[in-house]
Amino acid sequence: AQTVTQSQPEMSVQEAETVTLSCTYDTSESNYYLFWYKQPPSRQMILVIRQEAYKQQNATENRFSVNFQKAAKSFSLKISDSQLGDTAMYFCAFGGGGSEKLVFGKGTKLTVNP
Amino acid sequence: DGGITQSPKYLFRKEGQNVTLSCEQNLNHDAMYWYRQDPGQGLRLIYYSQIVNDFQKGDIAEGYSVSREKKESFPLTVTSAQKNPTAFYLCASSIWESSGANVLTFGAGSRLTVL
Numbered sequence: 001a002q003t004v005t006q007s008q009p010e011m012s013v014q015e016a017e018t019v020t021l022s023c024t025y026d027t028s029e030s031n032y033y034l035f036w037y038k039q040p041p042s043r044q045m046i047l048v049i050r051q052e053a054y055k056q057q058n059a060t061e062n063r064f065s066v067n068f069q070k071a072a073k074s075f076s077l078k079i080s081d082s083q084l085g086d087t088a089m090y091f092c093a094f095g096g097g098g099s100e101k102l103v104f105g106k107g108t109k110l111t112v113n114p
Numbered sequence: 115d116g117g118i119t120q121s122p123k124y125l126f127r128k129e130g131q132n133v134t135l136s137c138e139q140n141l142n143h144d145a146m147y148w149y150r151q152d153p154g155q156g157l158r159l160i161y162y163s164q165i166v167n168d169f170q171k172g173d174i175a176e177g178y179s180v181s182r183e184k185k186e187s188f189p190l191t192v193t194s195a196q197k198n199p200t201a202f203y204l205c206a207s208s209i210w211e212s213s214g215a216n217v218l219t220f221g222a223g224s225r226l227t228v229l
Contacts, residue, residue: 009154033215035217037218042222043202043222043223044220044221044222044223045204045206045218045220046220047217047218050215052215091156091157094214095214095215095216096213096214096215101159101162102159102214102216102218104149104156104157104158105156106154106155106156107156
């Protein structure tokens with residue numbers, strides 16, 4: 001079974017600085033998808049970014065980018081120019097690899113300080 | 115606007131009572147999901163449904179039941195058999211892709227508290 005590990009329960013960063021959230025996963029499959037979801041204090045989860053395992057290029061969405069290291073099974077999220085609105089729980093998730101279900105990590109609580 | 119509506123937002127239940135959480139989507143998504151969120155536990159899948167009149171158990175289905183009579187609706191019943199039902203419940207939907215590429219759209223959640 002696939003597992004997703006987020007080793008940083010909580011992190012903080014100063015506004016305008018860069019922060020990286022870690023995620024590792026375990027799978028024996030070669031085709032799969034990785035996701036980062038954001039849950040702000042309002043509790044409404046939204047997709048931040050998605051990476052397809054067969055693509056070498058790291059996905060980017062504006063200030064959000066990933067560092068996908070397939071051999072190391074690592075999928076970190078980098079937030080540049082952090083803003084107060086980035087304060088949220090961030091969940092890493094794994095999809096595919098023979099399973100119909102997404103597997104979520106336990107989350108990292110990020111606080112952006114003014 | 116398209117989206118997912120969960121109701122009620124807050125719900126209180128006495129021990130021994132069944133309660134039903136509503137989830138409605140107007141995104142024309144085939145797949146719908148129920149997750150439970152507890153502090154420090156992440157999201158755990160309760161049930162999911164790929165098509166109308168069909169659903170599968172997730173990782174923590176015991177004490178819960180669902181139905182999928184309409185494409186847009188996927189209600190979750192928390193039964194008295196659920197020993198620790200106090201939690202935050204999230205409903206989600208997606209276009210169904212067996213490859214695992216499903217991008218989930220979430221509702222705003224329902225907070226259930228057992229008194």
